[in-house]
Amino acid sequence: MKEVKDKAREMMKGFCRVCKVCDGRACVGEVPGMGGLGTGASFKNNVSALANIRLNMRLLHGVTDPDTTCSVLGYDLDMPVIAAPIGGVSFNMGGAISEEAYADAVVGGSRAAGLIAGVGDGVPPFIHEAGFSAVEKNDGHGIPFIKPWEGDEIEEKFEKARATGCSVYGMDVDAAGLITLRQMGRPVAPKTLAQLKEIVAKIHGWGAKFILKGIMTPDEAKRAVEVGADAIVVSNHGGRVLDHAPGTAEVLSGIAKAVKGDICILVDGGVRDGSDVLKMVALGADAVMVGRPVSVAAMGGLQEGVEKYYAMLKGQLKQAMVLTGSADIKSITDRVLFK
Structure with missing residues (x-):
């Protein structure tokens, strides 16, 4: 991974520093780019909220080879x-590799690892075209995310x-907070x-499932259940749309208390290592979404x-x-969290 990060640093020079700790401090206000909006507080809050959670160490048990597998939205994940x-990482990071190569690396690499990738949407059109093409190449094994466009574009994208x-x-x-899109004449x-x-x-009529990403409060989580969504993503868009929002780890448990069992709960924001994954599951997530680290890995080493x-x-x-002392994913509860 050191070699991959070193290569990514070279490939994204001038656009992303590939910091030793990806915490939003070095890229404050760099939007478009990898940074957080304004003061970067929301991005930094995502990372610090997870870092401030501590774990209870337990070693008087028989767990030696825990089972990490789980089933989410019909997918059996490793x-x-x-x-x-x-989307648009190649486009926004200097174009050292093509958007197609980037999307193929993320979608194909996720599938090879027994996982699945979401693909993004945006402007110019080749951003979503590259992502959609990668999903199609992988026999539909991927999740296209559509931005909340105004007008007919949203129907066309679906x-x-x-x-x-x-x-x-x-x-x-x-x-919906990406003002750059409205300035480009493509309002969300x-x-x-x-x-x-x-x-x-419409999505259910196609025999498919629907994820609503961008839920940060219990009341909106309940509204997601009300509209019939199959899953939510607790997310502040990587701290890139609203300054001074809380970290997702700060709001996750409250949201889980409100809708756990009624809807699948996903979360992103500041997940950097396996301990972060465990923390998010303990707070109530069914699975986590990882953003910037996967992008860096793709830029620095493609699918490998x-x-x-x-x-x-x-x-x-x-x-x-x-x-x-967690034998499997279901056994990861708030008992592992130090309070």
Whole structure:
């Protein structure tokens, strides 16, 4: 992984520093880019919220080879991890590799690791085209995320996503804060419950499932259940749309208390290693989405880099499970958290 990161640093020079600790401090305000909006507080809060959670170490047990597998949204995963839908990394990071090569690395690397990747949407069109193409190449094994466009574009994008053969679709409503898109003449906007119900009904009519990404409060989590979504992603869009938002780890347990069992709960934001995955599951997530680290791995090593990152992540998760006495994913509860 050191070689992969060194290569990524070279490939993204001038756009991402590939810091030893990806915590948002060096890239404050660099949007577009890898940074957080404004003061970067939301990005930094994601990382610090996880870092401030401590774990109970337990070693008087028989757990030596924990089972990391789980089932999420009909997918059997090697661990509770999904690649977050980040598009335009090649476009925004200097173009050292093509967007197609980047998307293929993330989607193909995730599939090879027994996982699944989300693919992003955006402007210019080749961003979503590269992601959708990668999903299609992998026999529909990927999750297209569509931005909350205004007008006919949202319908057109879902139809294009359908052609990939996927069985799960997402919408990152948290992208409604991306003012750069409106400045480009491609506005995005929040969605009413009526609008979301219509979208969910369409997706369910295709025999597929729907993820609503960008939930940060218990009341909106309940609304996601109300509109019929199959899953939510607790997310502040990587700290890139609203400054001074809390870290996702700060709000996750409250959201889980409100809707656990009624809807699948995913979360992203600041997940960097296997201990972070364990913490998020203990707080109530069914699985976590990992963004920037997967992007760095893809830029620095293409599919092999992505697979190496996942192998490292799984090793860290298994170690954390052994040291907290967690035999499998279902046994990871808040008992592992020091309070």
